[in-house]
Structures are given as C-alpha cells and as structure tokens.
Amino acid sequence: MIIDVHAHIGCDQRFCFRMSAKELVRAMDRYGIKCSFISSIKSLVYDYIEGNEDVEKACLEYPKRLFGLVAVNPLYGKEAIEEMTRRLAKEVFIGVKIHPHYFNVPADSPLMNPIVEKAISLRAPLFIHSYDGGVQLENLADRYPDALIVMYHMGGGDWEEGVLRVRRFDNVYVEMSSSFVDVGMVETAVEVLGEQRVLFGSDIPFQSPSISMAKVLEANISDYVKEMIFYRNALELFNLRGKI
C-alpha cells in the first residue's frame, strides 16, 4: 500500500499537464496508491480559492481516495485565514498547503505567522514546499515548535542540507519528491531524521510516481522501513486508520 502525501489535480499548459480527479485516481490505481493528499495547480497559477473549490469537489467525488489540502496565499491576509478555516471545517480537508515560490512569500516571512498560528489552533498539518535546502523552513520551524510541518521536496537539489537543517525539529517531517533521483537520498533522510519522519510523496503530475517509488525501492533500508515510508508513517501521523 502507498499513501501519497503530495499530489495535484488541475491543468498546466506550460508543461502539457492535464490532471482531472478521475485521471488521478486512475493513475493511483496503476501505481498501487491507496490515497492521495491533493491540492490544485489552479491554486498556484490562477486563483487559490477556485483551486480549493476544485479540490473539495474532487474529494467528495472520490471519498477515502482523495483528501484535500487547502492552499492559502499569505498575501491575502484575513481572506486567506477565513478560507483556511472554512475549508478545514469540512471533513475532506486534511491540512494546509503553502507554496512559497508560486505565492511569492518566503516560508519564513512574518506574513506566514497568522497562517501557521491558525493551523496550530485547528491542529492542521502544514505542507510547505522547500527548494532552498531548508533555509526558510528551518527559520519557520524555529518559531513554531507546536506546528506539524511536512517539508515537501526535502529541500530540493540541496536535500542533504535540507534534512540536516530540520533534524533538530521533531515536529518537521520530510517528503521526498523532486526530479532528483540521487543515489542515497532516502537512506540519508532515514539516517539523519529517523525512519518515522520520512513520508512518501509523488508530486504527480510534475513527477511520475515512478520517480519517488524508485527512490524508496532502491534505498538500502529494510522492507519494514520502506513500508513505514510508503504508508505506515502517514497512516499514524494523519490519523487515517478507518478513513481509507
């Protein structure tokens, strides 16, 4: 079984992507993915609220298979907080998605504070993209030891620095998707952070699920640890027992 904590629906004509909820679920079936946490590409490149609307519909259409991440752009201040609160009150939403690059707000910006504080009060995990070797995320995690944070992409190309930067924060978990299929990525994350803090994510359709699957399957770790990364960690961390 696989739980994918990083997936997308929506279109991106720049890259020939068209991912409907139906197509995503079909892809999940092909790759053995039981459930996925989704946000919409529309939230990143067009309108975050419309994207969230699409996510809600998709999750309602495919219960137990798709769980929503509400994407919020911190630049929208109060409106973003309201959007986040409204969506997270619905059962299909499981957490908050922040994309510092597309939203043009660094993860450690003071603009993030109200979002993170609201997430803490709602006990919602934050899923934050990190391509800078974890620099911004380290600063954010330093301010908020009570926030549950998933670092998408493990810091990007500088993933070794990324895992080292977040090592001291027990509340930060890493997700390994990115175009990099470097030898030793998953082993390093497990060694530095412990096997419980590493989660499987595909970033479909930007990446084929083949990419992250290969990273885990090729890693020199036990089969049980591979299972932890593929699904056991996410199952416990996000209380998914009985829900999928």
Place this chain on the structure above:
Amino acid sequence: MIDVSSYIGSLPKRSCRLTLEEMIALAKRHGIKYMVVSHTSSHLSRSPLYGNKVVAEISRKYRELYAAIVVNPSLLIDKSIVSSDKIRVIRVSPLYHGYSLVNEKYSKKLAEIIVETELPLHIPLRLHFTEPYQVKVLDVREFALKNRDLGIIVGGFNYDLLLEVISFLGNLDNVYLEISLLQSYRGVETLVDVMGADRILFGTNMPFSYPLASILKVTKAEISEKFKRMILEENAKKLIGIN
C-alpha cells in the same frame, strides 16, 4: 535493456556515489545489458582527451560498457581514439567547450567527424538537474535541419522543455529523444504520441540517478509492450549498432 545515457566520473555539484563496479552490478540487477558511458571530465574540461582515453580503456575491459567520446570541434580532434569498436556515440557539451552549435565553423567540423566516424551524435541538453543547459533547443533544430543525414540523440530535458522539444524537434525524423531526465507523469506517453515509439531511447543518468526510475517510467507507461521493447532496447540496437 540498453542505457544510452550514463556517465563515469563526478559533476561539480554531484559527486559520484557508485563505483563503476557498483554501477554495473546495479544495472545488471535490473536487466540493463549495456550502457553507453562518457566521462564527465570530457564534458567539463575544455579538452576532452583524458576522459575519452579513460572511457575507451574501460569499455574494452567491461563487456557491458560502450563508450561515448566527447568531441570539442573548437580543438584539434584525435581521430585515433574512435578506432575502437566499443566506441559507438559522439557526445558534445557546447557551453562547457566554448562554442556554438550554430556557428558554421564548428558545426561543419562536427558534422564532418560524425560523417567520417559513422557514429550518431548525442546532445545532452544538460548533464544533470544541477547542471546548466549546454545548448538551446532551437540551435539543435538548426543543426539537425542542416544535417538531415545524421542521427542525432537529444536528451537531458525535463517537462519544462517538453513543449519546446516537441515543437522544434518533433518533425525532424533524424532526431531521437532520450528520456533519462524526463520525470513528469505521462512524459513517455506524450513523446510516443507525438514522435512515435521508434524515436525514443532509454537512458538512466547513472551514476547520478537510480536506474529504476527510468525503467518504471517506461514499464508503467500506458503504451504497448512492443513500444516498450522498442524504447528499452530495439531502437538503441539499430541506431547504435549493438547486438
């Protein structure tokens, strides 16, 4: 399977984490029978001579390896190196070697050596995700248009260049595309739809990437088994002459 795009050596921002023996063993474990390798020092240094000599030597030593020698047309070319029958491909790195593929002086010299050696040309647009692009897709198009009789392999691109690659190279039947750095969902299917399965080649980017990622990209693709065999092996056999 035949991997047309792997290397020996390291890159400035990526050290090689597998020994040559480990790389060969890993490939073998996954059913990759042959790999075409160039030495990264031949791409990174202005003079490719040292790296070319190393790959020529190791390709004679290991049955599983074929060599890709790197040519810099702005320098003298040691033609004696292509005498080995284990050398099957010529690769180029125009940015690192300080020339343009559309500068007639160099493109002519490059075309001449390809005709003379009867080897296909492999243009990795970049060597890895940490590396700069070596050449523009439009420049590759211009070179390929002027040299319609040459077999040209283009690799080292991801989804960010997919539209450009398809638009500018899709209708050139002497151009083949190699998939080692194309990571997007349905990337392989898109190439097959647009270009045809006979112009797609399998590559892994070893030792910088695990080969399983590229294997799964093809084996999990929604294309026929026949197309998978073509991409994984048969196209390379024909183009590179490996039996």
